[in-house]
Amino acid sequence: MQHIGIIGVGEIGKALVEGLRLDGSASPEIFLSPRGAHVAAELSERFEGVHVCADNQEVVDRADLVIIAVRRQDHHDALDGLTVADDKTVLSLMAGVAIDALRRTLDTNAPIVRAIPLPAVRERRSVTVTAPPHPAVDALFDQLGGSLPVADEDAFNVFSALTGTLTAHYAYLATLTSWAANHGITTDVAERYVRGLFQNVGRALNDESRSLDQLAADHETPKGNNERIRTTWFDPANAAALTQALDGLLADLK
Structure with missing residues (x-):
């Protein structure tokens, strides 16, 4: 062109x-x-x-x-x-x-x-x-x-719905920062740490030899801190709520 x-x-x-x-x-x-x-x-x-x-x-x-x-x-x-x-x-x-x-x-x-x-x-x-x-x-x-x-557009709309999760990720990181600030960490220090923590996650995503499930497993130890948060906060009900929200967005996109 x-x-x-x-x-x-x-x-x-x-x-x-x-x-x-x-x-x-x-x-x-x-x-x-x-x-x-x-x-x-x-x-x-x-x-x-x-x-x-x-x-x-x-x-x-x-x-x-x-x-x-x-x-x-x-x-x-x-x-x-x-x-x-x-x-x-x-x-x-x-x-x-x-x-x-x-x-x-x-x-x-x-x-x-x-x-x-x-x-x-x-x-x-x-x-x-x-x-x-x-x-x-x-x-x-x-x-x-x-x-x-x-x-086709059916597949395209699925990807469009996935794109709609971006700002939820930023809001998640902002919530982590606010939680730390409520426990006495200054906001700028908490935000610096959270940004660095998840920039490292981004770099790990470049390793396409490991599936997303494998990356999660590789970052956990049995009964460790990461497993605890994943299984208590991101539980089946939370996962179902996310799926429901995506299904609703996909229906609107169609």
Whole structure:
């Protein structure tokens, strides 16, 4: 893709531009919508070959690959009246908007692909799920940390639900920090320790020779502290509640 257009320059749109420019290259050319004007203007000033368009139709007209990165609730307003030629490729980053629904909104026969990029694409460290597989889209995300193409939207929605657990993980770490602070540890010291503790967990995840269950077992001793917390806090009822929450989110995504 020599020309990429992005409609909706929020956190993910910005991360995509930064990831594509990480090596200092001015290719591909990137065309940004005026939506998110401050961020779009800042990116245009920072990077060669990044342009801010007058409106969303200009983004579509100048791009081979049109990335739609607006919020689900805003997409009708952002896309209303756009003409998308059939020789374009449309990449939707919107959670909960099915391909058929987006095709009706755009009234186009252009290929439409969905993806779930995360902010780490700016550092080319995010594996991005795509559906259905598409050579140009998958090549784009291979450049930004890796693509994980899946066959259909049913599988895609499962991964989308998994992505919805991210901030719960941060909240879990914040709860650990607050617990330590309530027991006399200063908040900054507690947070420093919790961050270091779970950064080491992240590094252990790089060892793909061990399953997640094996990693858990390798970090426990029988009747030790880790086993105690896992079996008393993350008990079957807690695991069932998490499963129920994910099932509810998956139903909404469908």
